[in-house]
Amino acid sequence: MLKYIRERFAEELTGPALPFVAFCIALNLTAGQITAALKIPLYLDSIGTILVAVLVGPWSAVLCGSTANILASAFGNPAMMFFIPVVAVIGAFTGYVAKLGWFRKWYLVGLGGILQGVLAAIVSAPISAYLFSGVMMSGTDFLVLYFRSLGNTLMDSVLYQGLASDPVDKLVSYAIVFLLVRNLPLRLLSRLHGAVNLRTPDRAQ
Amino acid sequence: MNFRIDLPTKLALVLLLWICAFAVSWEAQVVLVLLIIMSRFAVPDFKPQSRRSARAFTRFLIYSFAVATFVLILNSLLIRGGSTFGSIGGFSLYQDGLFFGIRTASRLLLLTFAILVFFISTPLKDLIRYLQARGLSNSFALILLLTLHFLDQLPARIHQIFLAQQARGAPVDAGFISRSRALFSILSPLVLSSIVESIDRGTALELRGFLHRPTSTEESQSSPGQRNVLTLLILFLSLIVVLYTIAQWLLG
């Protein structure tokens, strides 16, 4: 198993991939600066992970997301450490659908984003419920409160809140990455392992 | 044999505190949280390594107090059992919910403060070198170190692109749709330039032989004389706590 994992990483982490993954980890941690400056209510804290998943591969995306969360913990938000399984799932799932070629067509990107959001909600629910009682000090806490007031258990309330917000958030992130990569020249991208998943007969080099 | 707080000791402590977060009573967890917070001020090895770390600690202290309060109130309102002890806005607060909230909050605080104090007192580069000496691959170590390098540069680069786009008329202050379009005019050059730079950097690393670099073979404890007793004690204590908790669970 360990040998298999090492081989996958060796396959994906070629020379240019190393600095690119590092850049995407940093992007995960600083993308909020862009949205804050433009006053757009998005976090984009997974955009780097999704970029790596599409352009490099699923294993590197898991590494990217996990490392970003560990560094976020190191920089003053230790709660992020506990959501590593969530970002790992985001990276793995996105890398897998990218391998299937879903990032070539807009409607598959849309479907992928929604599925990703559902998956993220399912994985994050037990973490959020058990460790945080559903409290994340954000606007979504009121959604949890609302679902609980309807008589649902904590776990169900957190899950419903996740299902209400995560698919939208992930759909937007997927769409942003799709629009970003579709116009990048393939000859430039060809040095990254995942670029082959973007190749179509009509796409100019 | 030596008896000091070094990096392996701190890692062992985090492990012990995380085990305690699930194994001991909430009263003990509260005491542990207070001890951790006091150690940040009283124990030199747990003091913040930089002003940024110190500020991060203070910010999190305030934030965690707010989270803990919210957890207590939320659970007191929603878990109805036992006697009431107060009300907020006409809604009663219940004792069972309060105790559940206290258990949740104390566990959360213990888990988060354990990691936070570890990170604020340990320079990241030291941690990376320690892991590398113990078998972390050169590629992973390089990614971590380059990330720190980019984290320094990226805010300035984003700001430059933002100003450049603003100068050519990007609608950064207009309506929501226009600002969303402006998002692409910032992200696109940022991502494109990063790919170009990554290719060049990757090439430069290969040209310096990095990809064929041998993995570090340094042993974690080269001789018994250098073993840290404190680390071993803490690990032993962790094992005792785990076994005790399992025994308690098995015996009902």
Place this chain on the structure above:
Amino acid sequence: MAARIDILSLSLRYSDTALPALDSVSLEIPQGGCVGIVGPTGSGKSTLLHTLSGILGKHHPEVVVSGQLCIGSDTFQGIPREVLFPTVGLVLQDPFIQISGVRDTVTEELRFTLENLDAAGQGSDQLIQTMLSSLGIEHLADRAPTTLSGGETQRVALASILISNPSVLLLDEPVTALDATAQNRLRSILKSLRGRTTVLLTDSQIDFPMSVCDTIVVLDRGRIEACAKPAELLLTGKLLTNVGGSEHWSSLVTPLNQPSSRRPGPLNRIRKALGLP
């Protein structure tokens, strides 16, 4: 020890383009020699260097190649398909990219190269000190590489490659971002390498190569248009006229034939640098 380079009718074309990037290039570079490759943007200078370093063959397996290449005792049918470091060291055009970005001081930056070669053990400190002294950057030993000027970074990048003791040193447009003082320093360093390392450098202007190289090769659209010693190029106006036939050579060639009356033209600057009347 320096290595001889023999390039025999080397042609190289990317599979998705019709025009060759290198077209029947034949060149002999003697052991320890210093050759300057000049030409406009897109003439194939960087392609040639990247081919010699092995990086192009490794990352573009699809290139269509013919000809032969010999570097030292190694012969390649076509081009090398692996990076030839440390035998061949390539200093990239942008020295800031060449710096790893993961080391806190210049000394550690040089040690990074030695670690890659598994040579960072005993004696490495002395080796690093010697390298810093030979390039005149011992005062930068404890400085952070990211705080250096363009010229200083250029020398650190050069040191990071030279410390591996390459037989061939390739420099891709090394003076683009350097002021006159920094260029003079680089000139001295390259002269000190004469005989010990084979040097191949590229430039889109002719001034610097003329003042430091034994031989100048003029490359245009992947083809060698001229190959001569600097003095021969300078004194044989006919050769330059032939080379200057194509439009995009005007910026390179015209100043040599028609020096400006308002300031000392490139022709006179070169004459002065070579000690010619």
